[in-house]
Structures are given as C-alpha cells and as structure tokens.
Amino acid sequence: MISAASEVFSHAGKHSQDEIALILQKHLKVDSAGHLSNERRISPTRNQWKYETFSPVWGAPEGLNSKFAPPIDDLKSIRGVRGIPHQSLRSVAQWINSKIIPRCHMEWIVSSGALWIVQLDLEWEETDQGKDPADATMVAEGLRPISTASKIFKAFTPGDRTSWPKLKNLEDFDFGTTRSGPRLYFATAEQLQQALATSGPLLETEIDELTAGRAVLRTDLDRTDSxxxxxxxxxxxxGRLAVAWLRDTLPLLSERFGSLSGLAVILHAFLPARAAAWAYFDPGTPIAYVDALWGLPDGLQVLPHDSFQVDIRRGRVISQKIRFKPRFLCEAPDGTWRYTEVLRLKGRSQVLSHEEAIEIGLRTASIAEKLGQDAQIMWFVGIPNAYGVDANLPWYRAREKAQQAPRSARRYRPVPVSKQDDLATLPQGDVMIRLDPEAPLIRDDAFLDEVIRIAQARKLPVELQGSLLSHTYYRLSNGGVPVVLAEPYSKYFRTRGRRVFGKLVRDRVPVGIKAGGEHVSEARLASDDALPGLFAKLVEEGQELLQSSDKDSQVEELSDLLEVVRGLAFQAGAEWEKVNQAADRKRETRGGFQERRVLLETSLPKPQADAQLDPREIKLHEFLRVEETGSFASVPIAALVSKQGYASANFELDGQPLVLTLRLSGSRIELRLEEEPSDETNQGDLFSAA
Incomplete structure (x- = not known):
C-alpha cells in the first residue's frame, strides 16, 4: 500500500502542483454492477433515468421514473437488495434529485445484499463546450459568383440532356418558373485531365470565379447500373486545393475503373444550409416521412436526428420523434467537414419547424406523384435568401431499394467502431457493433464493406443511429446484417399515424375512414355484450349533449342518442313500433319528463296536510348523496354529470384520511386518490393538471 501510494504521489508531482489525496475503501465483492443516468443525452426530464448492468453480464438499458419513488433515509444503508435493484435505484434517483441540482451519471454495485454508489459525475452546464446550432451563422455573402463565364466547366440547367445520374436526377424535381434550381457546372474527367496538363492556373481561376472561392467538387459515373x-x-x-485534389483523384479513378471514360466532375459553390433532410413518399399512401439534422446531409447517415411524419392530405405533422443530438457535421473555418458538438442544453431542440417539415413532405409527395413512383429525396434546408435559391432545396434522389434489415434487440454489449483499427481489435464472442465512424469515413465504402463483412462472418448485429433513408442503412440492410435502432421511432416502427380508439361506432364510420385512405382495424362486438356496450354508448352520447353549446349541435347529439336507443331495441329483439307504443302508453299513465319533477321522499300523510302541487326548483347536487359506509361508497351517476362535474368519497387508511374523487369523461370514469381532501372549487383544475 505504501509503495503504491509513493508511486501515485511521485507521478502526480511531475505533472501538477495541486494537492493530491488518496481515498481508501474496503474492497467489496461485486454481485452486480451498472450505471444510472439522467444526463440530457439520456433523458428529456430529470425524473426519467436509464440504467444498464455491466456485471455479472451486460444488460440492455432499462428506463425508470423517480418522481413517485419511495423516499430513502440518507443516513442508513440500502440493504436487502438482490439481482438488478430497479426499485432501489428509483429511490436513489429520487434522493439525488432532491439533493443535487445538475443532472448526473453514477456507477453502482450490489454487494452482499447492499446497494453502494461508487461514483457520481455531475453534468455541469458551465463546462459545456458545445455550440448552439441556431447560432451557427451560415455566411451567404461572398458566395455569389464573381463570374459565370467558363471555358472548361459547362453550366448545367435542370432539364438539360445529360448522361450523368447526379445531374439527370434534378429533372425529377419541381424546379420551374417559381422555384430556382442550384447553380451547377460540370466537365468530363478527360477534359479536366487535359486542362491540368496544359492550363492548371487557368483552371484554378475559373473554379474560384464560379464559386467565390468556396467550391465543392463531386464525381459521377454515367453507368447507372454500376x-x-x-x-x-x-x-x-x-481553386488551388481543388486543382490539387483533381491531380490526386483522377489517376485513382482511372485505376479503379480502367479509364476515365464515363466519369464527370460536378462543381458548385458550398451550400450554406442550416440543416439537411431525407424525405420519403410512396404514392397511394397518406404519410410522407422526413428525417432531419443540422449541418451537412452526410451526418444523417450515422448520427442521431429528428423524424417527422407528415399527413399530406391534411398538410400537418401528425407525429414526430425529437431525439437528443450530441453533434452534427458542418464546415470548419478551414473548409474541412467535421463533427461539431452541440450545446447539451440545445441537444433536444427541434431541427425543423413544422412549417419546414410540412413543405418538405408535401413537395416530396408532389414529386413522387409526378413521377408515378416512390421518391426518396435529399434536401438542403434553411438556405439564406442572399444565396439566390429557395430556402429549401431538393438536391438528390436516391434509387436505392433497401430490403428491410432484420431488426434486432439490444442483446449484446455495444462496442464503438469509429475506424479501421477498432474492427481489428473487436472483442471475441457476442458483441454489438456500434457504428460511429470518424467524419472522413462516413462516405468510405471500403470501411463500411469491412464492417459488413465482419458482421456477416460473426453474425453480429450493428447499432445504427443514422436515418433509415440513408445509404448506410441501405448497405447494412441489403447485406442481411441485423440492425439495432439506437432510438427507434416507436415499438411498432412501420405503423404510422396510429390512433387507438376501442369504441363502438355507427355501422358506416369505418367505411368512411377507409375511403379517406387510412388503414382500419375493426371487429364486431360479441352479441352477448351488445346491450352493455350500447348502454355505455348512451352515456357517452349523453355527455356530448350536455357539452353542446347551441340548438343545432343539440339536435345532432339528440339524433345520436335516438340512434343508440334504436340500436338497443334491435339488439334486444324488440320491434321499434312496439317500443313507441309502449312509450306512448306510459306517457298517458305516468307522464313524461317535460316538467323536470324530482321525487325527494315519501311518507304517510299528516292529518289535513296539503299536497305539494307546485314543487320548487332544486339543483342536482342538492339532493344527490354519496353514501359512505366503512370502506364502501355509493355514488349516483347523476352526480358525475351535474354542473359540478364530480363526486367525492372520504375514507381512512391506517389513520390517514383519504379522498377519492370521480369524474365522468365520455364513456370513462376518471378517479383521483389523494391523501388530503381537496378544496372542491379546485377539482376541475386538479383534473386538468393531471
């Protein structure tokens, strides 16, 4: 121990003048161990946590909520713990939130039936070095071309005849008199090879003039089936770096394809977009899907992003998944494209406004309808007006048709793979490849080929954080590699715009929904449940009548009530005409309900007592009584539909007064149990808050 301490102090003294301390702790035999976190990357709120185990075996992350966890005594040990301490971790998490302001990440162990916190790291916003994506200024000034004249490169207008797919695909889009296409130039690889040999300085100048010195060069092959x-x-x-890149790249392409024939280089100025998106629409379906992330489109292949579902018939976002996005791909000051960390506080900010998501969804659907086939399109989003094109610009249409990859659950411990060396040192046994490539490797097909080869050979799943509309997912999927979605849209990923009703409806309602283009799942109520089901429907329709605000809507609701009564008669096997006749007979002998009479009580008459012929008006809550006996209470249904809108019953449990409040909502009864009786005037607010 002394020898080890001397070594620590000696090493520390060489690197720092700060005071150093040693902490000694009795060694504990670990029965199980893991992590617990509510960091922003993990949880949208402080009360939502995730934990995972790493001993004795790795266990997939599980969620817990600490808000209503039983409190713990922070002066006593937590004992009697066995296995995975889910409930104890809830209480620990609640204790942390009550004592500590920042979010945190902790390590825990269970040893001999006791739970220990062995490390607690706080997430201090003051030390956050990330950037706010909204403040990442995309400078459009200076991106206007100095000249549009070109000698080597040729200007391209969407719709021009061309054999290169990246240019040809622009004719699929909706550019026209009201929408501006991008400014693009192209030259064959053979033309550029000749220019490099004879007029390199002229080529540099031309590139700078066409792109204001901020050029992007892309290569394309005219073999569409390649x-x-x-x-x-x-x-x-x-221009200088562009020419140097051409000198390095053209020989490599010539070697790769045997010649430069059929190869072109496409030139354009850097697009200063705030965000990028992939959108997909299949004609004949009602939903367009949009995935988006700040910065450059390549980031969508491998990074967490937001997902939107747009109902193209109604022109609105019907569902969205706003994920925590720790970084994005953007242009650095030196022109390189690098990952940029996001300020943690902004990591859950929405990338697209609903207006942007709707525009992209509707335009993608319109393009797909024009083509008569599904469309999967890359978009630049939020381009400044000064650049001279539309704010949202369709850029590329993918023709990749991925076979849906087999989905896999998180069964194996994830191992991050960022570079080639990580693949070489991948642990033996069952692990999961967490694909997290370095920025230069996002588009490296050789790196992705090796990931797929190893995953296939060892039958390993790959965890993907990127978009399912991306090239990376396409490659994994077509390679038959099981894909683990890092944060899936929902448990039933392929079910879009799903709404659960579980209610009895008129016979032709499902037919009308189907006619509107939606898939309908329906069933028939069992015959022996028809009468109870219709009685519940009667209550529901009665509630809607009470909420009607004008005569026309009241007539509509009364017609619904009448139709439910007709349904009750049919299910009971009673002829409607006979029901009407019986109702008329009862009205003649017992009257109807027009006079609103309330029977309060009866008794034997006193001598010479006058009969009450003109009853006074009375409120519902004045004569309806909740009957309480021990642990039993009887609540009149009418009390729940009165203007007061609720009824309460008082109980006592172990000396603690409890109040149970009930409210009718449609065909459901809502219950609220509280330790202390609430002020009756606030019950409506309490239910609203809940």
Whole structure:
C-alpha cells in the first residue's frame, strides 16, 4: 500500500502542483454492477433515468421514473437488495434529485445484499463546450459568383440532356418558373485531365470565379447500373486545393475503373444550409416521412436526428420523434467537414419547424406523384435568401431499394467502431457493433464493406443511429446484417399515424375512414355484450349533449342518442313500433319528463296536510348523496354529470384520511386518490393538471 501510494504521489508531482489525496475503501465483492443516468443525452426530464448492468453480464438499458419513488433515509444503508435493484435505484434517483441540482451519471454495485454508489459525475452546464446550432451563422455573402463565364466547366440547367445520374436526377424535381434550381457546372474527367496538363492556373481561376472561392467538387459515373455509390468528393476548397485534389483523384479513378471514360466532375459553390433532410413518399399512401439534422446531409447517415411524419392530405405533422443530438457535421473555418458538438442544453431542440417539415413532405409527395413512383429525396434546408435559391432545396434522389434489415434487440454489449483499427481489435464472442465512424469515413465504402463483412462472418448485429433513408442503412440492410435502432421511432416502427380508439361506432364510420385512405382495424362486438356496450354508448352520447353549446349541435347529439336507443331495441329483439307504443302508453299513465319533477321522499300523510302541487326548483347536487359506509361508497351517476362535474368519497387508511374523487369523461370514469381532501372549487383544475 505504501509503495503504491509513493508511486501515485511521485507521478502526480511531475505533472501538477495541486494537492493530491488518496481515498481508501474496503474492497467489496461485486454481485452486480451498472450505471444510472439522467444526463440530457439520456433523458428529456430529470425524473426519467436509464440504467444498464455491466456485471455479472451486460444488460440492455432499462428506463425508470423517480418522481413517485419511495423516499430513502440518507443516513442508513440500502440493504436487502438482490439481482438488478430497479426499485432501489428509483429511490436513489429520487434522493439525488432532491439533493443535487445538475443532472448526473453514477456507477453502482450490489454487494452482499447492499446497494453502494461508487461514483457520481455531475453534468455541469458551465463546462459545456458545445455550440448552439441556431447560432451557427451560415455566411451567404461572398458566395455569389464573381463570374459565370467558363471555358472548361459547362453550366448545367435542370432539364438539360445529360448522361450523368447526379445531374439527370434534378429533372425529377419541381424546379420551374417559381422555384430556382442550384447553380451547377460540370466537365468530363478527360477534359479536366487535359486542362491540368496544359492550363492548371487557368483552371484554378475559373473554379474560384464560379464559386467565390468556396467550391465543392463531386464525381459521377454515367453507368447507372454500376452500383457505385459514395464516389469521391471534396470538402469546401478554393481553386488551388481543388486543382490539387483533381491531380490526386483522377489517376485513382482511372485505376479503379480502367479509364476515365464515363466519369464527370460536378462543381458548385458550398451550400450554406442550416440543416439537411431525407424525405420519403410512396404514392397511394397518406404519410410522407422526413428525417432531419443540422449541418451537412452526410451526418444523417450515422448520427442521431429528428423524424417527422407528415399527413399530406391534411398538410400537418401528425407525429414526430425529437431525439437528443450530441453533434452534427458542418464546415470548419478551414473548409474541412467535421463533427461539431452541440450545446447539451440545445441537444433536444427541434431541427425543423413544422412549417419546414410540412413543405418538405408535401413537395416530396408532389414529386413522387409526378413521377408515378416512390421518391426518396435529399434536401438542403434553411438556405439564406442572399444565396439566390429557395430556402429549401431538393438536391438528390436516391434509387436505392433497401430490403428491410432484420431488426434486432439490444442483446449484446455495444462496442464503438469509429475506424479501421477498432474492427481489428473487436472483442471475441457476442458483441454489438456500434457504428460511429470518424467524419472522413462516413462516405468510405471500403470501411463500411469491412464492417459488413465482419458482421456477416460473426453474425453480429450493428447499432445504427443514422436515418433509415440513408445509404448506410441501405448497405447494412441489403447485406442481411441485423440492425439495432439506437432510438427507434416507436415499438411498432412501420405503423404510422396510429390512433387507438376501442369504441363502438355507427355501422358506416369505418367505411368512411377507409375511403379517406387510412388503414382500419375493426371487429364486431360479441352479441352477448351488445346491450352493455350500447348502454355505455348512451352515456357517452349523453355527455356530448350536455357539452353542446347551441340548438343545432343539440339536435345532432339528440339524433345520436335516438340512434343508440334504436340500436338497443334491435339488439334486444324488440320491434321499434312496439317500443313507441309502449312509450306512448306510459306517457298517458305516468307522464313524461317535460316538467323536470324530482321525487325527494315519501311518507304517510299528516292529518289535513296539503299536497305539494307546485314543487320548487332544486339543483342536482342538492339532493344527490354519496353514501359512505366503512370502506364502501355509493355514488349516483347523476352526480358525475351535474354542473359540478364530480363526486367525492372520504375514507381512512391506517389513520390517514383519504379522498377519492370521480369524474365522468365520455364513456370513462376518471378517479383521483389523494391523501388530503381537496378544496372542491379546485377539482376541475386538479383534473386538468393531471
């Protein structure tokens, strides 16, 4: 111990003048161990936590909520713990939130039936070095071309005849008199090879003039059936760096394809977009899908992003998944494209406004309808007006048709793979490849090929954080690699715009919904449940009548009530005409309900007592009584539909007074149990808050 301490102090003294301390702790035999966190990357709120185990075996992350967890005594040990301490961790999490302001990440162990916190790291916002994506200024000034004249490159207008797919695909889009297409130029690889040999300085000048010194060069192959994707491209470069890149890249392409025939280089100025999106629409379906992330489109292949579902018939977002996004891909000051960390406080900010998501969804659907086939389109989003094109610009249409990858659950311990060396040192046994490539490797097909090869050979799943509309998912899927979605849209990923009703409806309602283009799941109520089901419907329709505010709507609700009564008669096997006749007979002998009479009580008459012929008016709550006996209470249904809107019953449990409040909502009864009786005037607010 002394020898080890001397070594620690000696090493520390060489690197720091700060005071150093040693903490000694009795060694504990670990029965189980894991992590617990409510960091922003983990949880949208402080009360939602995730924990995972790493001993004795790795266990997939599980969620817990600490808000209503039983409190613990912080002066006593937590004992009697066995296995995975879910309930104890809830109480620990609640204790942490009551004592500590920042969110945190802790390590825990269970030893001999006791739970220990062995490390607690706080998430201090003051030390956060990330950037707010909304403040990442995309400078459009200076991106106007100095000249549009070109000698080597040729200007391209969407719709021009061309054999290169990246240019040809622009004719699929909705550019026209009201929408501006991008400014693009192209030259064959053979033309550029000749220019490099004879007029390199002229080529540099031309590139700078066409792009204001901020150029992006992309390569394309005119063989549409080649299956070649992710061809080389530059980051943001000036003319000098562009020419140097061409000198390096053209020989490599010639070697790869046997010649430069059929190869072109496409030139454009850097697009200063705030965000990028992939959108998908299949004609004949009602939903367009939009995935989006700040910065450059390549980031969507491998990074967490937001997902939107747009109902194209109603023109609105019907569902969204706003994920925590720790970083995005953007242009650095030197022109290279790098990951940029996001300020943690902003990590759950929404990338697209609903207006942007709707525009992209509707335009993608319109393009797909024009083409008569499904469309999967890459978009640049939020381009400044000064750049001279539409704010939202369709850029590329993918023709990749991925076979849906087999989905896999988190069964194996994840191992991050960012570079080639990580694949070489991948642990033996069952693990999960967490694909997290370094920025330069996002488009590297050789790196992805090796990931797929190892995953296939060892039958390992790959965890993907990127979009399912991306090239990376396409490659994994078509390679038959099981894909683990890092944060799936929902448990039933392929079910879109799902709404659960579980209610009895008129016979033709499902037919009308189907006619509107939605899928309908329906069933028939069992015959022996028809009368109870219709009685519940009667209550529901009665509630809607009470909420009607004008005569016309009251007539509509009364017609619904009448139809439910007709349904009751049919299910009971009674002829409607006979029901009407019986109602008329009863009205003649017993009257109707027009006079609103309330029977309060009866008794034997006193001598010479006068009969009450003109009853006074009375409120419902004045004569309806909740009957309480021990642990039993009887509540009149009418009390729940009075203007007061609720009824309460008082109980006592172990000397603690409890109040149970009931409220009718449609065909459901809502219950609220509280330790102390609430002020009656606040009951409506309490239910609203709940």
């Amino acid at each position: 299956g070649i994707l992710n061809l080389p491209r530059t980051d943001t470069v000036d």
